[in-house]
Amino acid sequence: MSKHAVILMSDDSDHDDGSDTGILTETRQKTKRPPLYKVLLLNDDYTPMEFVVHILERFFGLNHAQSFELMLTVHKKGVAVVGVFSYEVAETKVSQVMDFARRHQHPLQCTMEKE
Ligand code: TYC
Numbered sequence: 001m002s003k004h005a006v007i008l009m010s011d012d013s014d015h016d017d018g019s020d021t022g023i024l025t026e027t028r029q030k031t032k033r034p035p036l037y038k039v040l041l042l043n044d045d046y047t048p049m050e051f052v053v054h055i056l057e058r059f060f061g062l063n064h065a066q067s068f069e070l071m072l073t074v075h076k077k078g079v080a081v082v083g084v085f086s087y088e089v090a091e092t093k094v095s096q097v098m099d100f101a102r103r104h105q106h107p108l109q110c111t112m113e114k115e
């Protein structure tokens with residue numbers, strides 16, 4: 001024959017001790033998406049077109065045709081958004097482009113701004 005321990009717990013919620021104000025506090029979770037940042041490529045008169053195409057392929061995952069088209073947009077309009085990323089990723093892309101351009105002695109400029 002088994003023995004069972006019975007634990008009796010008191011629950012005082014059925015006694016009005018005056019602590020229930022009757023005010024319900026809604027705790028709705030706001031799911032805020034992280035802010036996004038545009039990475040911008042700027043035109044200049046000296047950086048070779050092929051070099052810009054190479055950068056777009058290498059750092060922004062675009063194919064050759066997409067890269068050529070986007071390079072021409074920057075060339076004609078002066079600036080274009082080449083990608084939208086989280087702050088950290090955008091910062092990394094800008095650094096990669098700026099470092100690569102500097103190493104090859106091209107004046108290419110890349111910046112980021114909040115979307
Ligand atoms: N304007 C440059 C040229 O004629 C090409 C160029 C395109 C440079 C895009 C920078 O972000 C740029 N050689």
